[in-house]
Amino acid sequence: MEAPNRPRVIVVGAGFGGLNAAKALRHAPVDVLLIDAHNYHTFQPLLYQVATAALDAGDIAHQVRNVFRRQRNVRFRLGRVTDVDYDAKQVVLEDGDRLPYDYLVLANGAVYNDFGTAGVREHAFVLKDLDKAVKLRGHILSRFEAAAVDPTLVDKGALTFVIVGAGPTGVEMAGALVELFQRVLPPEYPELDLRVARVVLVEMGPEVLPPFGQGSRRYAERVLRQRGVDVRLRSAVVSVTADGITLKSGEFIPCQTVIWAAGVRGHPLGEELGVELERGFRVPVEPDLSLPGRPEVFVVGDLAAAKDAEGRLLPQVAQVAIQGGKHAARSIVKRLQGRQAEPFVYRDLGNMAIIGRSAGIAELSRRLLGIRMRGFLGWLGWLFLHLIYLPGFRNRLSAFVSWAYNFFTYDRHARLILAMGPGRGFPLPEEDRPAPAEGEAAPPAAARRARARGTPGEAEPPAAPSTREDALDREAAARAGVPAVAVAAERELVRAGRDR
Ligand SMILES: Cc1cc2nc3c(=O)[nH]c(=O)nc-3n(C[C@H](O)[C@H](O)[C@H](O)COP(=O)(O)OP(=O)(O)OC[C@H]3O[C@@H](n4cnc5c(N)ncnc54)[C@H](O)[C@@H]3O)c2cc1C
Numbered sequence: 001m002e003a004p005n006r007p008r009v010i011v012v013g014a015g016f017g018g019l020n021a022a023k024a025l026r027h028a029p030v031d032v033l034l035i036d037a038h039n040y041h042t043f044q045p046l047l048y049q050v051a052t053a054a055l056d057a058g059d060i061a062h063q064v065r066n067v068f069r070r071q072r073n074v075r076f077r078l079g080r081v082t083d084v085d086y087d088a089k090q091v092v093l094e095d096g097d098r099l100p101y102d103y104l105v106l107a108n109g110a111v112y113n114d115f116g117t118a119g120v121r122e123h124a125f126v127l128k129d130l131d132k133a134v135k136l137r138g139h140i141l142s143r144f145e146a147a148a149v150d151p152t153l154v155d156k157g158a159l160t161f162v163i164v165g166a167g168p169t170g171v172e173m174a175g176a177l178v179e180l181f182q183r184v185l186p187p188e189y190p191e192l193d194l195r196v197a198r199v200v201l202v203e204m205g206p207e208v209l210p211p212f213g214q215g216s217r218r219y220a221e222r223v224l225r226q227r228g229v230d231v232r233l234r235s236a237v238v239s240v241t242a243d244g245i246t247l248k249s250g251e252f253i254p255c256q257t258v259i260w261a262a263g264v265r266g267h268p269l270g271e272e273l274g275v276e277l278e279r280g281f282r283v284p285v286e287p288d289l290s291l292p293g294r295p296e297v298f299v300v301g302d303l304a305a306a307k308d309a310e311g312r313l314l315p316q317v318a319q320v321a322i323q324g325g326k327h328a329a330r331s332i333v334k335r336l337q338g339r340q341a342e343p344f345v346y347r348d349l350g351n352m353a354i355i356g357r358s359a360g361i362a363e364l365s366r367r368l369l370g371i372r373m374r375g376f377l378g379w380l381g382w383l384f385l386h387l388i389y390l391p392g393f394r395n396r397l398s399a400f401v402s403w404a405y406n407f408f409t410y411d412r413h414a415r416l417i418l419a420m421g422p423g424r425g426f427p428l429p430e431e432d433r434p435a436p437a438e439g440e441a442a443p444p445a446a447a448r449r450a451r452a453r454g455t456p457g458e459a460e461p462p463a464a465p466s467t468r469e470d471a472l473d474r475e476a477a478a479r480a481g482v483p484a485v486a487v488a489a490e491r492e493l494v495r496a497g498r499d500r
Helices: 016-024 043-050 130-149 152-155 167-184 214-226 269-274 318-336 376-389 395-408 444-450 468-480 482-495
Strands: 009-014 031-036 040-041 061-063 074-078 081-085 090-094 098-100 103-106 110-112 159-163 200-203 229-234 237-240 244-247 252-254 255-261 264-265 296-300 349-354 360-364 372-377
Touching: 009 016, 016 031, 016 103, 016 318, 043 167, 061 360, 081 269, 103 252, 103 318, 130 152, 130 255, 159 244, 159 252, 167 200, 167 214, 167 349, 214 229, 214 360, 214 372, 244 468, 349 376, 360 376, 372 376, 376 395
Parallel strands: 009 031, 009 103, 031 074, 103 296, 159 200, 159 255, 200 229
Antiparallel strands: 040 061, 081 090, 090 098, 110 264, 237 244, 244 252, 349 360, 360 372
């Protein structure tokens, strides 16, 4: 319960770092305000399972207010923080509100880094939050619907899925995608030979899964290749377009789906903090995770450039954020008690990844006896650990049931193409519908009305639609009915610039 004159702690971000900072202040004599742009916490390591229809979006997210329903000193505010006013000790929200703090924990996380590669922002998908994972799922499934109606789209890359970056996210996504094509979809697409669907995993470095030991890296690459993933090592992407990607070698791979998993950079809020950023746009921090010269401000998780004893940047992984959030909370309590905050020491628990069904890798740290597991045991270990860390009992139960169901039936129940078109449910008057994109055919009804109004220039649809694929998609949508939703979603995505 909020009490007068208690120090006020603002935590920005309800990801792994912020959530754990707020939880760790449970018994502290402070009032905590947790701010996030979403009203839920996302368990990002499982986003790819939403994108590949293995789990529902609701299985990997948990409402923040529900997390703190029994912690009386925490309040939640839905909003986006755009600035920090150190002199006034206030955070500034997008809507202009200014909220005062005595202590501040910044845990905004990271965004994808396109490394300046042409076309990535416009044409690539990223897996960073839930709505983008749902959009990606809809896009993937809509490619199959489109190819089922018009198999000539396969030659144009409708069923070629390129993943850029062979870190854990890229590898897990590749493994889950091939499984979807090979095991789940074939019985439901009798009109398509799904052996033509392929996943290309493009990696600039010489090996997949760089954070893992050599044995695990080789195992992962072998399994990926055995399962049909086209692994391209030492291959850099120079550009991405709506039709495909171009590699540094000059090779062009026609495809309609590019998933960018090539690395992250600190959240743009870091650039507003008035400090010189470190590598990867990460915010420099003192050993206790406070901002240099600002002992009342802490930065944790992916946003922070926290270092180990040898001065190496800590990895941008969940455990660093979880432990960092807890450490910031402890440091605040120590400051309140007039004691010195201690340096943050990261306790590495190890690495885990799966490459699809029954193939996993677990490399536990020496603290956990240095256990190494590969194959089925590694896969079970991964499932078990993710179930433990997934927030919320309902989510754990639901994920467990879905995984068991998927394992025994080879089915994935979450294969819904959900479009987020304009309007709120009532049919929109044609005038209010978004204008067709440049070069796109005007809707026939609009064209008819324009003709009736005597504006022939507008009335005639342009001779050629923007691309032949667009035309084919529209024809497919008109013939098959259901894919129209997917086509609308697609256009929506393109208009929105496939925002990151
Ligand atoms: C696809 C994917 C797979 C991953 N897999 C693994 C894995 O297997 N193992 C592992 O250890 N790590 C994994 N990671 C990394 C791990 O998820 C991150 O290291 C971790 O989430 C970082 O925690 P954080 O608290 O710093 O940021 P996040 O968890 O990203 O949380 C940031 C929060 O801040 C909020 N926010 C951002 N900006 C604002 C703002 N201006 N105002 C208000 N709120 C804001 C966001 O909405 C979000 O809720 C993965 C990441 C991704 C994207």
